[in-house]
Amino acid sequence: MAYELHYWPGIQGRGEFVRLALEAAGAPYVDVARGAVEDGRGVAALTRLLHDEAAPQPPFAPPILKDGERVVAQTAAILQYLGPTLRLVGRSEMARVWTNQIQLTIADAVDEAHDTHHPLGASLYYEDQKPEALRRARGFCSERLPRFMRWFEQILQRNPAGPRQLVGARLSYADLSLFQLVEGLGYAFPKATRRALDAAPAVVDLHARVAAQPRVAAYLASPRRIAFNEQGIFRRYPELDFD
Amino acid sequence: MAYELHYWPGIQGRGEFVRLALEAAGAPYVDVARGAVEDGRGVAALTRLLHDEAAPQPPFAPPILKDGERVVAQTAAILQYLGPTLRLVGRSEMARVWTNQIQLTIADAVDEAHDTHHPLGASLYYEDQKPEALRRARGFCSERLPRFMRWFEQILQRNPAGPRQLVGARLSYADLSLFQLVEGLGYAFPKATRRALDAAPAVVDLHARVAAQPRVAAYLASPRRIAFNEQGIFRRYPELDFD
Numbered sequence: 001m002a003y004e005l006h007y008w009p010g011i012q013g014r015g016e017f018v019r020l021a022l023e024a025a026g027a028p029y030v031d032v033a034r035g036a037v038e039d040g041r042g043v044a045a046l047t048r049l050l051h052d053e054a055a056p057q058p059p060f061a062p063p064i065l066k067d068g069e070r071v072v073a074q075t076a077a078i079l080q081y082l083g084p085t086l087r088l089v090g091r092s093e094m095a096r097v098w099t100n101q102i103q104l105t106i107a108d109a110v111d112e113a114h115d116t117h118h119p120l121g122a123s124l125y126y127e128d129q130k131p132e133a134l135r136r137a138r139g140f141c142s143e144r145l146p147r148f149m150r151w152f153e154q155i156l157q158r159n160p161a162g163p164r165q166l167v168g169a170r171l172s173y174a175d176l177s178l179f180q181l182v183e184g185l186g187y188a189f190p191k192a193t194r195r196a197l198d199a200a201p202a203v204v205d206l207h208a209r210v211a212a213q214p215r216v217a218a219y220l221a222s223p224r225r226i227a228f229n230e231q232g233i234f235r236r237y238p239e240l241d242f243d
Numbered sequence: 244m245a246y247e248l249h250y251w252p253g254i255q256g257r258g259e260f261v262r263l264a265l266e267a268a269g270a271p272y273v274d275v276a277r278g279a280v281e282d283g284r285g286v287a288a289l290t291r292l293l294h295d296e297a298a299p300q301p302p303f304a305p306p307i308l309k310d311g312e313r314v315v316a317q318t319a320a321i322l323q324y325l326g327p328t329l330r331l332v333g334r335s336e337m338a339r340v341w342t343n344q345i346q347l348t349i350a351d352a353v354d355e356a357h358d359t360h361h362p363l364g365a366s367l368y369y370e371d372q373k374p375e376a377l378r379r380a381r382g383f384c385s386e387r388l389p390r391f392m393r394w395f396e397q398i399l400q401r402n403p404a405g406p407r408q409l410v411g412a413r414l415s416y417a418d419l420s421l422f423q424l425v426e427g428l429g430y431a432f433p434k435a436t437r438r439a440l441d442a443a444p445a446v447v448d449l450h451a452r453v454a455a456q457p458r459v460a461a462y463l464a465s466p467r468r469i470a471f472n473e474q475g476i477f478r479r480y481p482e483l484d485f486d
Contacts (some may be wrong), residue, residue, distance in 0.1 A: 027473050042384040058399050060394050070344045072340055075321070081340050097315055097324050104317040107304045111354060115469050119362045120375060121382040132363060134377050139364040151303050158299050 001026040004066035004188040011232035015063040025086035137240035141192035156202035179210035184234030191243040245271040254475035258306040266462040268329035304407035380483035384435035399445035422453035427477030
């Protein structure tokens with residue numbers, strides 16, 4: 001049975017980390033909220049799932065994965081759940097713990113990238129918090145973004161199986177997520193990202209290798225890949241890109 | 244062998260979620276950075292661990308758990324790692340996934356509580372971002388805090404094993420973490436928290452039950468429990484507590 005991915009249809013957002021894992025593994029899935037209402041899909045189906053009063057484990061927020069009767073939310077929890085079945089995580093307990101730890105650090109970076117344009121919270125528009133966004137983005141570009149990239153470079157360089165992937169000798173969901181983080185940062189902060197990546201050659205290589213992976217390349221070229229835009233997490237506001 | 248917990252010594256912070264699990268389980272542990280330098284402990288030991296150039300899996304940030312040669316960082320990853328050994332998580336895969344999902348949502352609430360006093364980032368002092376903190380805190384108190392509490396109340400009420408714990412019929416690390424979240428919010432935002440808890444009786448009960456658990460009660464009354472203060476995540480700035 002196909003997995004169901006429930007996520008807001010107009011943005012990549014946090015759903016993209018799950019979508020990339022499903023695509024890279026060639027797993028069958030339905031992108032529910034992007035489907036047609038007449039097929040029982042669309043945003044209405046996502047809303048029904050979110051507000052299902054009979055659900056014993058109601059999700060707090062999308063992305064949400066349905067695997068038959070199982071419902072899992074929270075990006076890192078979904079990836080950890082899918083990892084073994086999709087063969088996107090190592091078999092040993094410690095490989096799984098380390099992959100999860102990296103994923104949670106990627107999630108922290110994603111949160112911080114989001115907060116550059118919404119430092120005062122998601123309930124206000126960017127236009128209502130521009131001066132604050134400038135201050136927050138300056139710190140992100142000059143300190144946090146380079147610090148995250150240094151760490152990813154370091155753990156790639158120290159992988160005993162070599163710097164071609166983050167954990168062990170095979171592609172994991174953390175590699176896919178790091179690809180997406182680099183992709184998003186490169187869209188939102190092209191100058192700051194280029195400068196940080198100058199000091200992170202293994203991250204650059206990983207990003208290129210994931211992009212060239214046949215299933216990922218086919219996905220990225222397909223209409224299933226939503227373009228970056230200014231409603232998502234990674235937004236191109238040139239004034240926030242501090243070199 | 245005793246676990247080693249590595250965390251900043253002057254605050255509860257994210258380390259407290261790990262400390263509570265270790266304490267509630269009666270597990271032997273050393274709170275390394277609070278120890279004496281002459282014993283090879285203190286902040287210097289934490290710093291050594293963070294900057295160990297030989298570590299194949301260097302942590303990005305504390306809290307960090309050492310279990311013999313194993314090093315695990317990221318609060319939710321540490322708790323998931325400890326859960327089975329400390330008997331603080333159910334045995335089934337789905338109980339573990341659900342417990343992790345709840346923990347990640349608690350972590351999101353913690354991040355948002357932190358950002359009320361640091362909306363422009365952790366590199367600036369609160370005093371340098373007070374007007375922004377007021378705006379961010381207003382939205383947190385009026386929308387986000389109540390929304391998180393409604394969700395916790397809802398999942399407690401829907402637990403098929405009863406509303407006395409979040410997952411199944413036994414105490415889990417997520418219960419301990421929800422206790423700590425309520426404790427912290429009650430310290431930082433007494434008025435807003437009281438109002439949100441008025442609509443969350445099962446959360447109030449859970450909080451009281453965890454506090455009365457003998458090992459937890461002994462811990463909370465001991466000098467091992469650091470008092471809340473204005474360097475931590477949960478800070479009592481009365482101007483940020485919107486009723």
